[in-house]
Amino acid sequence: MAGVVQVGGRGVPITPGAGLHTARVAWRHSLRFRLALVYTLVALALISVIGLGVITLLLRQMDAQFDARLSERADTLAEAYVGQRLGKVSVPAGGYTMLIGKDGRVTVASLSLVDYDKSPFPFADQTQVTIQDTPVRAVTRKVGDFGTLWVGLPTDALVDARASAGRALALALLVTPVLMLLIGLWVGRRALNGLGRAAALADQIDPTHSVATLPLPAREDEVHRLLTAINRLLVRIDAGQAREKQLLGQIVHELGAPLTVLRASLARASERTSDPEVQRAALVADELTFTTQDLMQLARGQLELKLAWHFIPARTLQGRLDRLVPGTVFDGDWTGSLLCDPDRLTQAIRNLLANGRRAAGPDGRVVITLTETPEVITFRVCDTGPGLPAELGDRIFEPFVSGSGSSGLGLSVSRQIALMHGGTLTASTQRASGAEFVLTIPGAALGDDEDEVGEG
Missing domain, CATH: 1.10.287 (Helix Hairpins)
Incomplete structure (x- = not known):
């Protein structure tokens, strides 16, 4: 049954099933999803650019601080060696130190580099070396006339800092898009809620x-x-x-x-x-x-059609149709009786036959077949025309929609008459050629319920 929806303080009728196909919008077609996706991609790009910039700046500052610390240590040790004339110098912990003589051999080495003592210097012109599986950054300083001082500091802290920064950025790039998408969907749902309700109401207006x-x-x-x-x-x-x-x-x-x-x-x-x-x-x-x-x-x-119910022979209906649409071929069993409004049923079937005659042309053939069971009476109208336009579908029964050059009101009226009789009217195109309309009404065997016969 048709219902009524309140719009702007007024009751607006809605048709059965209206708007059901748009009640839920597929996520890929949702404006809310597209907006959330756009904002998510923008946020991802911004986080990527800003995150990479901040991490690069921080790592550069750490490198500068490390180089300053290494240079300060090298300068301090060089002054100490010169001041004590190559005597015993206290070397700070956590670093590596070697003194290379003019002959290129190591003359003094810190405890962790004792294996290199009195040996040829192995790291000539190298600022990045590996000692005992530990990455080391080194600098050199001239020590008066005695030779060259080599000082190194392990860079494992810098390596760990780079790895931590990379993990933090990767985590941000993974978590932030998901959070942004969920938040965007929630915000978009609230922001577009009014538009969605308006679209649903507009879709239901008859x-x-x-x-x-x-x-x-x-x-x-x-x-x-x-x-x-x-x-x-x-x-x-x-x-x-x-x-x-x-x-x-x-x-x-x-x-x-x-x-x-x-x-x-x-x-x-x-x-x-x-x-x-x-x-x-x-x-x-x-x-x-x-x-x-x-x-x-x-x-x-x-x-709105008013029906006047009568119990008539099917032959009476056949005679009316034969006079209204000459040349119609009548098939099936027309010896029974019908409970209907004769005038309205004649009008409904005449519209179907007239449509078939227009589609089939003067040389075509229009056949109406009547079949009857205790429950339903079926009128099947077939023609030899080109068939129904596929693009119209069930819209062929809407007022003023026509595929045969007519006004388009006849099929709408015919379906309304069939519905008011408690029946149906459907249309299809036959496999060979031509259109087929099937109109059904309830059978005449209504049992003991005689009140319906008196309706008018």
């Missing part, structure tokens, strides 16, 4: 009724501006629909009076003569009267 404006958020932001523009568009659409309905109502009103006179005249003429052309013209006048009534209901914004 365009066959008066178009109501959407509620505006309290904050005058971009969403407010967008909804304001949509509301202005809805107002223009509503005004255009009102003008169209007014014009349609005036046209139907102008047609109503002549058709009433024509129908009465043909009814009196058919009573005085048995001319089949007069009887056919009377039926056509009846159908035109029903069509103008349907157009009037459409002009009022809804299609």
Whole structure:
């Protein structure tokens, strides 16, 4: 059943199942996800650039401090050696020291380098060496006329600092995008919540009724501006629909009076003569009267049909259809009886046959097959035309949508009549060629419930 949603203080009708296909937006199509992803990538780029810059600056400062410390130690030891004339010098712990004579041999070495004592100097012109699996950075100083002083400090602290900085940056690059994406999705959900609700309400509005404006958020932001523009568009659409309905109502009103006179005249003429052309013209006048009534209901914004139930032979319906759409081939079993509104059911099936005749052309073939079971009566209308346009699908039953050059109102009315009978109307294209319409109504075997027969 159709429902009503409150929009802007007004009740707006919604159709069954309307908006269900857009109730949940796939994550890859979500604006909220795309915004969060963009901000995440921007944050990742900024963290990468800023993090690398800060770490590089810190490591350079550490290198400068290390070099200053190494140079200070080398200068201090060089002055001590010169002052004590190569006597015994106290060497600070945590470093390496060697004194190289003019002959290139080590004359004095610290305890950790005792293996190099009295041996040729192995690290000529090298500032980065490895001693006992420990990286060492070294400098040299001239010591008067005695030779060269070589001083080294282990750089394992610098190596550990670089490794720690790299791990910290890698952790930041891994954790920050995840946190930014989650926070962005949460913030985006709150920021776009009003737009999502407005989209859901807009998707549920039935365009066959008066178009109501959407509620505006309290904050005058971009969403407010967008909804304001949509509301202005809805107002223009509503005004255009009102003008169209007014014009349609005036046209139907102008047609109503002549058709009433024509129908009465043909009814009196058919009573005085048995001319089949007069009887056919009377039926056509009846159908035109029903069509103008349907157009009037459409002009009022809804299609409401009133049914007058009767129990009739199927042959009676066949005779009416044969006079209205000559050349129709009747197949199946037409010997049973139907519980229906004869005029409306004739109108519904006549629309299907007329569509088939237009599609098949003068040389084509239109066949209607009647099958009956205790539960359902089925009318199957087939033609030899090109078939239904694939791009229309079920929209072929919407008002003023046509694939055969007609007004597009007949199939909409036919489906409405089938639904009001408690049945269905579907359409498809046959494998060989041509369209197939299947109209069903409940069978005449209704049991003991006789109240329905008296409905009118």
